[in-house]
Amino acid sequence: MSRKGVGLAAFDRSRITSAQYASHGNNLRSSHSSSLATQLSVFRSLLQQFAQTHAKDIRSNPSFRAEFARMCAAIGVDPLASSSGADGKDGGGSFWAQMLGGSVNDFYFELAVRVVEVCGATREENGGLIGVKEVGDRIMSTRMEGASEITDDDILRAVNTLKPLGSSYSTLTVGHKLYIRSIPKELNTDQSAVLEAAQLLGYVSLSMLTLNLKWPRARAKTAIDDLVSESMLWVDKQCKEWEYWSPGFMLEVEEDGNVG
Amino acid sequence: MSTNLPLPTSVPPADPATSTIPTFKFPRDYHFPPFFTRQPTLQTHHAQLQKWSSLILSYCRSHRIFKLSLIDALDTDLFWNKRIGKRMSLADVKEVVEYMRKEDRAEWVGGKGAGGEGGNEVWVWWRTPEEWATAVYEWVDETAQKNTVLTLYELTQSEATLSKEFHGMDSDLLQKALNILVKRGKAQVFGQEDQQGVKFF
Numbered sequence: 001m002s003r004k005g006v007g008l009a010a011f012d013r014s015r016i017t018s019a020q021y022a023s024h025g026n027n028l029r030s031s032h033s034s035s036l037a038t039q040l041s042v043f044r045s046l047l048q049q050f051a052q053t054h055a056k057d058i059r060s061n062p063s064f065r066a067e068f069a070r071m072c073a074a075i076g077v078d079p080l081a082s083s084s085g086a087d088g089k090d091g092g093g094s095f096w097a098q099m100l101g102g103s104v105n106d107f108y109f110e111l112a113v114r115v116v117e118v119c120g121a122t123r124e125e126n127g128g129l130i131g132v133k134e135v136g137d138r139i140m141s142t143r144m145e146g147a148s149e150i151t152d153d154d155i156l157r158a159v160n161t162l163k164p165l166g167s168s169y170s171t172l173t174v175g176h177k178l179y180i181r182s183i184p185k186e187l188n189t190d191q192s193a194v195l196e197a198a199q200l201l202g203y204v205s206l207s208m209l210t211l212n213l214k215w216p217r218a219r220a221k222t223a224i225d226d227l228v229s230e231s232m233l234w235v236d237k238q239c240k241e242w243e244y245w246s247p248g249f250m251l252e253v254e255e256d257g258n259v260g
Numbered sequence: 261m262s263t264n265l266p267l268p269t270s271v272p273p274a275d276p277a278t279s280t281i282p283t284f285k286f287p288r289d290y291h292f293p294p295f296f297t298r299q300p301t302l303q304t305h306h307a308q309l310q311k312w313s314s315l316i317l318s319y320c321r322s323h324r325i326f327k328l329s330l331i332d333a334l335d336t337d338l339f340w341n342k343r344i345g346k347r348m349s350l351a352d353v354k355e356v357v358e359y360m361r362k363e364d365r366a367e368w369v370g371g372k373g374a375g376g377e378g379g380n381e382v383w384v385w386w387r388t389p390e391e392w393a394t395a396v397y398e399w400v401d402e403t404a405q406k407n408t409v410l411t412l413y414e415l416t417q418s419e420a421t422l423s424k425e426f427h428g429m430d431s432d433l434l435q436k437a438l439n440i441l442v443k444r445g446k447a448q449v450f451g452q453e454d455q456q457g458v459k460f461f
Contacts, residue, residue: 127303228304235294235297237297245293245294247292
């Protein structure tokens with residue numbers, strides 16, 4: 001309260017009161033902001049501490065990692081965005097890099113590399129459209145035993161890290177399934193509908209589409225033929241009516257029928 | 261689903277070692293029905309050929325099959341997934357073999373290669389003849405049997421080689437491998453049919 005009387009005795013009382021209010025308001029504001037600053041710095045150091053002590057958990061425990069990422073998102077910090085430092089914002093970039101020692105980011109970057117590998121390796125068989133779950137499965141199968149688990153959430157975040165590279169990697173949802181698309185190509189609505197239908201049984205056939213979607217035969221045939229020529233469907237001719245299978249279904253086929 | 265399939269007659273691969281080998285685990289692709297139909301799209305077909313190639317190689321390695329008779333194999337579980345009722349046609353199998361031949365993972369028996377269309381039997385190189393030659397030579401070296409005469413029978417059938425991959429190897433293939441060693445000047449083969457011996461240097 002270092003208010004100095006300005007010696008304006010002539011001013012009426014209301015004037016003084018309003019000035020007092022204003023200055024009091026200023027005081028409140030500054031004390032609030034300083035306490036907020038303190039809180040923020042405490043929070044930062046705590047978060048830092050937390051991230052440091054749990055860096056290993058963050059790396060190795062998928063659910064913990066997901067929760068951490070979710071928490072960061074909830075309080076408005078994106079560990080991935082701020083770590084890329086693409087915007088050159090010193091505060092953001094170095095802050096998170098320092099805090100996590102790059103471990104969380106590295107985790108996602110490494111994962112992103114693996115995702116790119118898997119997409120590249122399977123592009124021929126699925127036309128550049130692969131289920132997120134399948135990617136995770138393939139990555140897990142090539143990892144060492146006892147390696148930390150990878151969740152769909154991790155993979156989606158990893159794909160997001162590829163965005164600054166201007167790459168064609170993106171995610172899209174067809175029906176109830178998430179896919180990663182590694183070839184920049186738009187599916188039209190008919191093709192999406194066919195893929196969605198193929199999720200149910202693993203395959204579609206011409207008559208299935210004409211019956212269930214009430215499509216004329218030509219329309220169904222066009223959509224299927226397009227998808228086949230894009231490697232997004234595989235044809236099975238050893239049935240009464242040709243069946244068109246989604247390559248993602250290779251994963252889901254049961255494997256209990258091994259014959260010696 | 262599937263049309264008129266003949267009765268499933270399980271023909272195990274003709275190999276004595278089969279019984280001692282743990283169950284072969286088929287890859288996932290094997291349970292994917294379109295895997296058994298030739299894919300019309302070039303790209304997809306290429307992926308399919310690759311998958312088949314690696315399946316055949318690992319199957320033959322697991323079952324110690326050196327020479328694969330296509331006609332017979334069509335009725336085995338390799339090319340016939342009885343559970344999902346899908347099977348490969350001979351023409352498609354031949355296409356896979358041609359692909360493998362170009363990758364140096366297979367060779368038509370007796371055929372020079374390109375003209376192998378009519379062929380039925382095929383060498384499956386899950387080890388190339390060069391690799392077999394090296395393996396045999398290393399074994400001889402390890403067991404200090406250089407400069408001694410061994411019979412061909414001994415090499416592949418005796419108990420001494422039981423733990424080796426070339427145990428039970430087809431005699432024609434053994435000949436091929438030995439010929440490579442002969443060319444390298446590391447072995448000499450002599451004797452008549454059925455009673456051949458070999459000496460390593």
